[in-house]
Amino acid sequence: MAQRRTILITGCSSGIGLAAAQQLKSRGYHVFATARQEQDVAQLQSQGLQAHLLDLDDSQSIEHAVNWVLAETGGELYALFNNGAYGQPGAVEDLSRDVLRQQFETNLFGWLELTNKLLPVMRQQGYGRIIQNSSVLGLITLKYRGAYNASKFALEGLSDTLRQELHGSGVYVSLIEPGPITSKFRDNAFAKFRANIDTSNSAHKTTYEAVENRLAKQDSAQETDFLTLGPEAVVNKLIHALEAKRPRNRYYVTLPTYLFAYLRRLLPSCALDYVLRRVADQENRKS
Numbered sequence: 001m002a003q004r005r006t007i008l009i010t011g012c013s014s015g016i017g018l019a020a021a022q023q024l025k026s027r028g029y030h031v032f033a034t035a036r037q038e039q040d041v042a043q044l045q046s047q048g049l050q051a052h053l054l055d056l057d058d059s060q061s062i063e064h065a066v067n068w069v070l071a072e073t074g075g076e077l078y079a080l081f082n083n084g085a086y087g088q089p090g091a092v093e094d095l096s097r098d099v100l101r102q103q104f105e106t107n108l109f110g111w112l113e114l115t116n117k118l119l120p121v122m123r124q125q126g127y128g129r130i131i132q133n134s135s136v137l138g139l140i141t142l143k144y145r146g147a148y149n150a151s152k153f154a155l156e157g158l159s160d161t162l163r164q165e166l167h168g169s170g171v172y173v174s175l176i177e178p179g180p181i182t183s184k185f186r187d188n189a190f191a192k193f194r195a196n197i198d199t200s201n202s203a204h205k206t207t208y209e210a211v212e213n214r215l216a217k218q219d220s221a222q223e224t225d226f227l228t229l230g231p232e233a234v235v236n237k238l239i240h241a242l243e244a245k246r247p248r249n250r251y252y253v254t255l256p257t258y259l260f261a262y263l264r265r266l267l268p269s270c271a272l273d274y275v276l277r278r279v280a281d282q283e284n285r286k287s
Contacts, residue, residue: 004030004078006032006076007024007029007032007077008065008079009031009033010081010083010084011035011036011083012044012051013035013037013044014183015181015183015185015231016133017083020081020235022047024238024239025049032052032072034065035053035054036053036054036055036084052064052068055110056084056105056109056110056111056114057105066114066117076121076125077121077122078128080129081131081133082114082131082133084110085106085133085151086185086188086189087185088100088147088193089148090144090196091204092147093204096196100147103148107155108155108158112158119166119171122169122171123171129174130171130173130174131238131241132159132175133176133178134155134156134177135148135179136257137152138175139260143277143280143281144280172247174248175249176237176250177252177257178229178257179229179253180228181229181234182231190212190216193212194212210285
């Protein structure tokens with residue numbers, strides 16, 4: 001069966017998802033871009049992208065989006081790029097069960113449900129690519145990011161298992177693991193922090209003041225940081241995962257990802273903990 005270059009992308013309102021949709025469209029892919037808000041879908045459509053609502057927290061929304069894509073493609077799909085996610089800052093002891101559950105609903109459970117609805121199509125056609133946008137925080141942890149760390153570690157385990165289970169099917173699973181990327185991720189994290197963390201009654205109150213200072217920075221401040229890359233750096237790895245005959249299991253993006261992946265293999269856990277504590281403390285001291 002001929003492989004048409006069709007791809008469904010989640011989280012296309014900004015950042016990596018938007019860059020991926022735009023660049024893949026210009027590369028000749030038939031892109032199906034999705035976003036959670038009506039106004040973002042309209043914005044995507046105004047840019048000439050084929051777009052639809054998809055809320056990863058809503059099973060009915062996922063079902064509607066899948067039906068839309070398959071109706072447009074005649075029941076085929078080459079690739080899925082799971083990208084839509086957010087970060088919930090806060091110390092682990094300040095996370096309620098509901099807040100942690102919500103982090104997993106968006107960052108893991110929605111991805112699983114969407115993937116599982118499309119896997120029968122890929123299995124039947126005998127080919128496909130499932131590409132998961134993970135994070136360096138699926139390899140190592142940083143303080144005050146426990147919810148996000150946990151969701152990405154879970155994604156890594158689920159994806160590794162899925163890749164083993166799909167061996168021989170013609171469907172490949174790849175993880176992309178970016179470090180700092182210029183996007184609206186920081187702004188969205190700040191909103192979740194303020195909405196869900198009771199800073200005034202926390203043992204981490206003093207640190208939270210520094211966290212708020214960091215999260216309140218504008219994205220333009222990130223752009224001057226040599227460690228931070230633009231979203232096109234992720235798209236470059238995405239293209240390899242889509243087009244290589246044998247895509248890699250993992251793609252590192254940004255220097256911090258390469259560095260921390262190396263240190264994780266090299267250092268004993270107590271030494272790695274020390275390094276990661278220092279990194280987080282330095283970050284949270286910045287004003």
